[in-house]
Amino acid sequence: MSVTQPKGFRASGVAAGxxxxxxxxxxxxxxxxxxxxxxxxxxxxxxxxxxxxWSQQVLKGGIVRAVVLNSGGANxxxxxxxxxxxxxxxxxxxxxxxxxxxxxxIGPGDVAVCSTGLIGELLPMDKLLPGVNAAAxxxxxxxxxxxxxxxxxxxxxxxxxxxxxxxxxxxxxAKGAGMLAPALATMLVVITTDASADNDTLDAAxxxxxxxxFDRIDADGxxxxxxxxxxxxxxxxxxxxxxxxxxxxxxxxxxxxxxQLITDAEGATKHIAIEVQGAASEADAVQVGRTVAGNNLxxxxxxxxxxxxxxxxxxxxxxxxxxxxxxIDVAINGxxxxxxxAAAEDRNKVDLSGRDVTVTINLREGEMAATIWTTDLSxxxxxxxxxxxx
Amino acid sequence: MSVTQPKGFRASGVAAGxxxxxxxxxxxxxxxxxxxxxxxxxxxxxxxxxxxxWSQQVLKGGIVRAVVLNSGGANxxxxxxxxxxxxxxxxxxxxxxxxxxxxxxIGPGDVAVCSTGLIGELLPMDKLLPGVNAAAxxxxxxxxxxxxxxxxxxxxxxxxxxxxxxxxxxxxxAKGAGMLAPALATMLVVITTDASADNDTLDAAxxxxxxxxFDRIDADGxxxxxxxxxxxxxxxxxxxxxxxxxxxxxxxxxxxxxxQLITDAEGATKHIAIEVQGAASEADAVQVGRTVAGNNLxxxxxxxxxxxxxxxxxxxxxxxxxxxxxxIDVAINGxxxxxxxAAAEDRNKVDLSGRDVTVTINLREGEMAATIWTTDLSxxxxxxxxxxxx
Numbered sequence: 001m002s003v004t005q006p007k008g009f010r011a012s013g014v015a016a017g018x019x020x021x022x023x024x025x026x027x028x029x030x031x032x033x034x035x036x037x038x039x040x041x042x043x044x045x046x047x048x049x050x051x052x053x054w055s056q057q058v059l060k061g062g063i064v065r066a067v068v069l070n071s072g073g074a075n076x077x078x079x080x081x082x083x084x085x086x087x088x089x090x091x092x093x094x095x096x097x098x099x100x101x102x103x104x105x106i107g108p109g110d111v112a113v114c115s116t117g118l119i120g121e122l123l124p125m126d127k128l129l130p131g132v133n134a135a136a137x138x139x140x141x142x143x144x145x146x147x148x149x150x151x152x153x154x155x156x157x158x159x160x161x162x163x164x165x166x167x168x169x170x171x172x173x174a175k176g177a178g179m180l181a182p183a184l185a186t187m188l189v190v191i192t193t194d195a196s197a198d199n200d201t202l203d204a205a206x207x208x209x210x211x212x213x214f215d216r217i218d219a220d221g222x223x224x225x226x227x228x229x230x231x232x233x234x235x236x237x238x239x240x241x242x243x244x245x246x247x248x249x250x251x252x253x254x255x256x257x258x259x260q261l262i263t264d265a266e267g268a269t270k271h272i273a274i275e276v277q278g279a280a281s282e283a284d285a286v287q288v289g290r291t292v293a294g295n296n297l298x299x300x301x302x303x304x305x306x307x308x309x310x311x312x313x314x315x316x317x318x319x320x321x322x323x324x325x326x327x328i329d330v331a332i333n334g335x336x337x338x339x340x341x342a343a344a345e346d347r348n349k350v351d352l353s354g355r356d357v358t359v360t361i362n363l364r365e366g367e368m369a370a371t372i373w374t375t376d377l378s379x380x381x382x383x384x385x386x387x388x389x390x
Numbered sequence: 391m392s393v394t395q396p397k398g399f400r401a402s403g404v405a406a407g408x409x410x411x412x413x414x415x416x417x418x419x420x421x422x423x424x425x426x427x428x429x430x431x432x433x434x435x436x437x438x439x440x441x442x443x444w445s446q447q448v449l450k451g452g453i454v455r456a457v458v459l460n461s462g463g464a465n466x467x468x469x470x471x472x473x474x475x476x477x478x479x480x481x482x483x484x485x486x487x488x489x490x491x492x493x494x495x496i497g498p499g500d501v502a503v504c505s506t507g508l509i510g511e512l513l514p515m516d517k518l519l520p521g522v523n524a525a526a527x528x529x530x531x532x533x534x535x536x537x538x539x540x541x542x543x544x545x546x547x548x549x550x551x552x553x554x555x556x557x558x559x560x561x562x563x564a565k566g567a568g569m570l571a572p573a574l575a576t577m578l579v580v581i582t583t584d585a586s587a588d589n590d591t592l593d594a595a596x597x598x599x600x601x602x603x604f605d606r607i608d609a610d611g612x613x614x615x616x617x618x619x620x621x622x623x624x625x626x627x628x629x630x631x632x633x634x635x636x637x638x639x640x641x642x643x644x645x646x647x648x649x650q651l652i653t654d655a656e657g658a659t660k661h662i663a664i665e666v667q668g669a670a671s672e673a674d675a676v677q678v679g680r681t682v683a684g685n686n687l688x689x690x691x692x693x694x695x696x697x698x699x700x701x702x703x704x705x706x707x708x709x710x711x712x713x714x715x716x717x718i719d720v721a722i723n724g725x726x727x728x729x730x731x732a733a734a735e736d737r738n739k740v741d742l743s744g745r746d747v748t749v750t751i752n753l754r755e756g757e758m759a760a761t762i763w764t765t766d767l768s769x770x771x772x773x774x775x776x777x778x779x780x
């Protein structure tokens with residue numbers, strides 16, 4: 001049930017013709033209250049799509065009553081016309097939701113907008129706006145899964161998740177298959193909860209959750225212009241969890257969605273966890289994990305089922321983390337093939353026949369650790385990304 | 391004639407059995423003086439191969455009389471035994487060069503060592519040392535091209551270059567086909583000159599030259615453990631160019647060799663120049679160029695002949711360079727498909743059918759510029775790098 005599992009939310013997904021395939025491409029998630037608090041994190045890319053610039057303004061108001069999402073076009077690098085189009089989408093969405101069977105009290109400043117797809121092209125507004133009408137009509141208390149479908153681009157499966165608690169819950173939908181990188185990346189995520197929480201609590205919970213989940217996956221090191229993770233609270237459960245309880249539930253949903261994203265990353269044949277241990281600081285552990293995860297020679301080696309620990313060490317050597325080259329240990333799937341920076345156990349003992357791979361790097365400098373999840377670099381990745389817009 | 395074009399140098403390349411293919415794998419370049427001044431730059435990777443650690447010490451002495459190079463094994467991540475092997479190679483080389491027909495005045499501290507090949511395995515010293523004997527016997531005043539052949543790994547062609555001046559010259563050999571990245575990368579380069587120059591002049595000329603040549607190519611963003619660029623001067627021409635004259639000639643050879651390296655990069659089907667203009671500083675221009683050059687989505691787009699300027703803007707957006715997203719212009723092969731951060735000329739006008747591609751990015755913030763040379767990301771890259779050690 002995803003975003004419609006928590007009480008107080010309705011959602012829908014419809015086909016408006018933005019996608020040449022005719023698949024669903026416009027989604028709507030509305031918060032029926034009684035609360036309308038929200039928090040969000042956005043892409044760290046300085047080239048931000050129009051819907052990101054718009055939604056950042058909406059979030060400053062502290063209230064989000066609806067989010068309208070489209071696939072089939074990112075509305076990024078589209079200049080002032082792109083921003084006017086996003087504004088018009090929010091205006092139209094608010095107008096439509098005030099009428100019909102919905103009768104919501106809503107203005108355009110209460111409507112977040114998310115877009116995903118090809119960069120650099122204007123959205124076909126003559127298709128998008130009628131799509132919003134249809135999505136508003138289709139809003140349903142069990143519509144979450146249809147919204148999840150409508151935001152897919154090169155995703156092969158829709159991503160949804162739920163964390164149930166005593167009397168309240170958190171639900172989420174996500175899309176994202178390429179351009180996945182640190183600091184978020186072509187990723188649209190909507191998370192809902194029927195817990196009652198103020199904006200500051202939601203913001204703290206969301207930032208804590210994304211820091212150890214979406215921020216720690218990296219498929220291809222490429223950061224998108226459109227990433228948005230939006231958390232909305234309806235308060236419909238009449239429960240008020242502590243910030244720790246809320247953080248734990250939001251983190252559970254974010255972790256689940258992040259793992260689904262990396263598993264479905266474009267062209268991946270491996271799901272690789274880079275576990276960095278023995279770091280002097282968490283920042284060091286994250287830096288080492290990200291650098292190894294982003295190294296094309298490491299990624300191609302895993303595509304070839306090659307336990308090439310030398311490439312891993314060469315990648316670690318490009319970081320500024322505290323370590324001594326002759327103290328590092330590296331295990332692949334539990335076999336310590338590198339000890340003290342040199343060959344140790346027989347590389348032939350490493351079984352890479354499965355999809356899941358765990359690389360363990362012990363820097364032997366301290367007690368801190370972090371895990372980054374990534375994928376291999378495959379022929380299919382090259383194919384999919386060289387054919388995307390052509 | 392490469393490194394043996396300048397007077398005072400002899401070189402050789404022989405097959406010692408380090409490569410399974412039986413191709414040449416041990417090279418020797420000796421300086422017969424009267425000067426023995428030298429300078430070098432090494433990998434910025436903190437995980438340095440044993441021969442790099444050794445050669446750094448040799449360079450501190452200020453005299454290099456010979457450099458012995460091997461392909462077929464990097465001697466990196468090989469612990470203390472690896473360092474002892476490098477030391478033994480230098481000792482053996484000095485001993486051999488003191489005897490036979492060579493009768494050189496040389497100690498191990500005058501012998502630089504370079505290795506390239508797979509990381510993490512000890513060199514077969516029982517093959518390498520007899521190879522040094524054979525290389526010493528084969529030394530010849532026209533041996534430069536054979537040395538260039540003996541240092542090849544996945545290179546498809548040997549790389550040599552010469553810059554002729556009035557009465558003196560600079561010559562060079564290079565290898566390197568993958569792991570090419572900023573701050574040098576799996577690259578061994580030996581440059582010779584018969585000019586007379588002290589160590590400080592050589593160092594200044596070499597650093598100035600590598601900064602704008604080898605440091606500005608990036609095939610796959612991966613920095614090697616073994617990179618070495620060594621410049622040796624014999625003084626045999628009795629000419630003493632100014633530091634500017636020497637820098638210009640060394641830069642000419644470095645630029646030529648760097649272009650040969652990037653053209654021969656593993657699996658490349660495109661030779662791409664990323665020209666950044668209008669930057670507030672040279673550092674900004676270099677950062678933007680490197681970031682775009684290293685972006686897998688940009689690289690796969692060019693493999694697919696797709697002028698995807700949106701991915702270029704998304705890459706620029708991840709830098710800290712001074713720019714405004716709505717002021718950037720981007721041209722591909724001279725067609726300004728992006729103006730002011732949005733679509734401009736028709737993308738169909740861009741002809742990507744050839745091998746050479748020029749991306750021009752105008753940040754419109756100042757007068758500084760820099761060019762980074764890179765390649766596309768192809769199926770062949772994935773294939774070669776997933777099969778390298780298996």
